[in-house]
Amino acid sequence: MLCNECGKNEASVHAVTIINGVRNEMHLCPECASKHPELSRRFESLAAMTSRPRSLFRNLLNFGFDTDPFEAMENILSCPTCGETLDDIRKTGLFGCSDCYDTFSDQIIPVLEKTQGSSTHKEGEVQKENGQNIGDAVKEEKKPDRLTELQEALKKAISEEAFEKAAEIRDEIKKIKGE
Amino acid sequence: MIMLDWLKDNALSGDIVVATKVNLMRNAEKTPFSHKIKEEEIAELIKRKATECFTGDGRDLRYSEINDMTWQQKNRLVEGQIIPRELCSKENTALIYSEDYSISVALLGEDHYNIQYIKAGFDPEECFSICRNMASLLNGSVKFAYSDRFGYLTASPMNVGTGMKVSVLMHLKGLAASNSMRNVEVSLTQSGFSIRNFYSDESKPYGDLYIVSNTRSLGVTEQDILENVRGTVGRLITQEKETRERLYKDNTLSIEDRVYRAYGILKNSRVIGSREAIQDLSMLGLGKSLGIIDCCSQSMIFRLMISVSSAMMAEIKGTEIERNVSRAEMIRNVLK
Ligand SMILES: [Zn+2]
Numbered sequence: 001m002l003c004n005e006c007g008k009n010e011a012s013v014h015a016v017t018i019i020n021g022v023r024n025e026m027h028l029c030p031e032c033a034s035k036h037p038e039l040s041r042r043f044e045s046l047a048a049m050t051s052r053p054r055s056l057f058r059n060l061l062n063f064g065f066d067t068d069p070f071e072a073m074e075n076i077l078s079c080p081t082c083g084e085t086l087d088d089i090r091k092t093g094l095f096g097c098s099d100c101y102d103t104f105s106d107q108i109i110p111v112l113e114k115t116q117g118s119s120t121h122k123e124g125e126v127q128k129e130n131g132q133n134i135g136d137a138v139k140e141e142k143k144p145d146r147l148t149e150l151q152e153a154l155k156k157a158i159s160e161e162a163f164e165k166a167a168e169i170r171d172e173i174k175k176i177k178g179e
Numbered sequence: 180m181i182m183l184d185w186l187k188d189n190a191l192s193g194d195i196v197v198a199t200k201v202n203l204m205r206n207a208e209k210t211p212f213s214h215k216i217k218e219e220e221i222a223e224l225i226k227r228k229a230t231e232c233f234t235g236d237g238r239d240l241r242y243s244e245i246n247d248m249t250w251q252q253k254n255r256l257v258e259g260q261i262i263p264r265e266l267c268s269k270e271n272t273a274l275i276y277s278e279d280y281s282i283s284v285a286l287l288g289e290d291h292y293n294i295q296y297i298k299a300g301f302d303p304e305e306c307f308s309i310c311r312n313m314a315s316l317l318n319g320s321v322k323f324a325y326s327d328r329f330g331y332l333t334a335s336p337m338n339v340g341t342g343m344k345v346s347v348l349m350h351l352k353g354l355a356a357s358n359s360m361r362n363v364e365v366s367l368t369q370s371g372f373s374i375r376n377f378y379s380d381e382s383k384p385y386g387d388l389y390i391v392s393n394t395r396s397l398g399v400t401e402q403d404i405l406e407n408v409r410g411t412v413g414r415l416i417t418q419e420k421e422t423r424e425r426l427y428k429d430n431t432l433s434i435e436d437r438v439y440r441a442y443g444i445l446k447n448s449r450v451i452g453s454r455e456a457i458q459d460l461s462m463l464g465l466g467k468s469l470g471i472i473d474c475c476s477q478s479m480i481f482r483l484m485i486s487v488s489s490a491m492m493a494e495i496k497g498t499e500i501e502r503n504v505s506r507a508e509m510i511r512n513v514l515k
């Protein structure tokens with residue numbers, strides 16, 4: 001989707017504002033979004049929060065609603081990897097995946113500054129052992145299945161004289177075996 | 180008698196700190212956090228990687244699915260500080276544990292892996308060193324989610340960075356009796372710690388057991404956290420000791436009276452509820468530390484304080500009254 005304002009860049013900031021009960025959707029590129037001060041997060045005062053870390057985090061991400069009903073808005077930015085929105089995170093107090101840290105870094109950095117007194121890791125112990133990526137491991141386990149599947153498809157393609165397709169399948173088989 | 184095996188006596192058992200535990204939270208990289216995993220294969224593989232690592236030949240750790248446990252077993256693990264409550268309400272969760280539960284790894288809870296070591300007495304360094312070795316072992320087969328900016332990436336941003344939590348279970352009878360807990364809480368909060376009650380009943384605390392934990396996990400190294408814990412808990416221990424001595428000096432007769440009354444009830448009752456027993460044991464612990472009474476070791480008092488709760492005793496068959504009878508008997512048998 002293209003940005004509503006400049007019409008040139010890809011829109012990555014999606015916001016819904018409700019002003020005097022009128023709902024208005026905005027889809028903006030980061031550049032245009034930065035020109036809208038009302039889209040920046042507002043945080044409640046620390047004093048109003050409970051001491052439970054989970055709800056503290058939730059409260060810190062909760063902005064707007066009670067303080068100014070005319071400008072209440074709901075941010076629908078979502079994580080490209082896991083699909084979690086800021087609203088989901090506010091409800092659970094949990095991120096959906098490790099990429100959420102990048103997706104929501106603008107929102108999380110001030111929260112971390114407040115709750116942890118820092119937003120940057122100080123390197124101490126590092127586990128240096130090089131384990132496997134779980135996604136790769138799942139693929140690895142599926143490999144024999146996928147190979148049989150492709151070999152079947154290859155036979156079928158050849159018998160149907162669909163040679164172009166057969167070549168494609170042969171390349172894929174080579175790729176899997178070669179890995 | 181049901182006793183908590185991880186609460187074994189050791190050289191570091193003291194008058195005030197009941198136990199120390201360290202948790203290290205880790206997640207597999209480029210994989211959704213537990214609550215967002217949709218593919219069964221990924222969930223199974225996350226568990227299997229840990230099982231292969233920790234329960235392989237020569238290592239005597241066990242594996243159990245949380246779903247296969249009875250509610251009594253689950254409650255006992257929650258109250259015994261072995262698993263967080265939320266592990267029980269989720270699908271697919273599992274636990275790897277040593278026979279005495281001192282070592283455990285909760286699987287697919289809030290984070291994929293929550294490595295824990297718990298022991299009696301005050302020893303954050305040893306607890307950490309065991310957890311670190313476990314994490315290294317696991318890291319040999321699973322790549323962890325880590326970024327240079329944020330460190331170890333956890334489902335809750337409250338644990339990001341080191342992914343490390345140190346919790347110290349303390350008996351703060353003196354500070355509680357002198358109404359100082361509010362001040363203690365304020366000063367702990369300022370130094371980056373939280374404190375909560377171990378036992379509470381309709382939100383009213385009892386038993387004077389508290390859990391003190393670090394709240395900062397980011398922007399500090401593991402060694403910084405250990406030093407902060409040692410410093411903060413050390414000061415709290417001193418404060419508690421001084422308060423106990425002052426209380427005793429100012430109210431000698433009434434404290435001795437209350438200690439002996441508590442002893443009288445515990446030593447003689449035939450039926451006793453968990454709350455009453457725990458409160459009397461707390462008074463007995465104070466008496467023992469002040470040298471007023473010598474009825475059993477301090478660590479035995481602590482073990483009783485945790486073992487006689489309703490959750491711990493729920494596995495004993497029978498009615499509540501029958502359990503109250505067993506509880507009274509269990510305590511009478513231990514006290515001299
Ligand atoms: Zn634009």
Ligand SMILES: [Zn+2]
Binds near residue numbers: 083
């Ligand atoms: Zn995400």
